[in-house]
Amino acid sequence: QQQVKQSPQSLIVQKGGISIINCAYENTAFDYFPWYQQFPGKGPALLIAIRPDVSEKKEGRFTISFNKSAKQFSLHIMDSQPGDSATYFCAARSGTASKLTFGTGTRLQVTL
Amino acid sequence: KAGVTQTPRYLIKTRGQQVTLSCSPISGHRSVSWYQQTPGQGLQFLFEYFSETQRNKGNFPGRFSGRQFSNSRSEMNVSTLELGDSALYLCASSLEMETPQFFGPGTRLTVL
Numbered sequence: 001q002q003q004v005k006q007s008p009q010s011l012i013v014q015k016g017g018i019s020i021i022n023c024a025y026e027n028t029a030f031d032y033f034p035w036y037q038q039f040p041g042k043g044p045a046l047l048i049a050i051r052p053d054v055s056e057k058k059e060g061r062f063t064i065s066f067n068k069s070a071k072q073f074s075l076h077i078m079d080s081q082p083g084d085s086a087t088y089f090c091a092a093r094s095g096t097a098s099k100l101t102f103g104t105g106t107r108l109q110v111t112l
Numbered sequence: 113k114a115g116v117t118q119t120p121r122y123l124i125k126t127r128g129q130q131v132t133l134s135c136s137p138i139s140g141h142r143s144v145s146w147y148q149q150t151p152g153q154g155l156q157f158l159f160e161y162f163s164e165t166q167r168n169k170g171n172f173p174g175r176f177s178g179r180q181f182s183n184s185r186s187e188m189n190v191s192t193l194e195l196g197d198s199a200l201y202l203c204a205s206s207l208e209m210e211t212p213q214f215f216g217p218g219t220r221l222t223v224l
Binding site for chain 1: 116143145147154155156157160162167168170202204206209210212213214215216217218
């Protein structure tokens, strides 16, 4: 059972544009939602994370928007740069466990 | 501060063999989790350890096992390797079980 659905599967954005990746979850026990960035040959790197008590969190060019009632959250990358080209994963976790449930990933390509 | 280290980085085995992968967490981190990443199944949780005890286990056969040592270092073992075990095996560490996880570069296992 896929508990975190991620879309789109791939995304092409021009340099300077806004990249938007969406995730939806089913398990209402989830209470921590991180985003990871992965470059080829590397492990995932933690980008930004949010808890459901806030609707938005911003760190530099990266913003998470969270809609608890819709059970959806999204990553916005402002002023996208070619160096942002990577695969992005949303994830979710519940309670005090470490286990992360990941989305299927979005391959982002930022063109010049 | 050094990140999560995993050894070896690459491994080639044949069907039926067994393999042991090693993970050294970030200094001071006491929780270690393991994930399997494949193109078809994405990132899937294997198990997590805290204070030398397995706290949670994913939906993998008993051929997959792990352990954690008193210095928080962890190993995972896969016995009777199958072709489908070819994957990137990722280790992630966190201070405590409910704190953010940081991933290592992974071990690329190829089963022939």
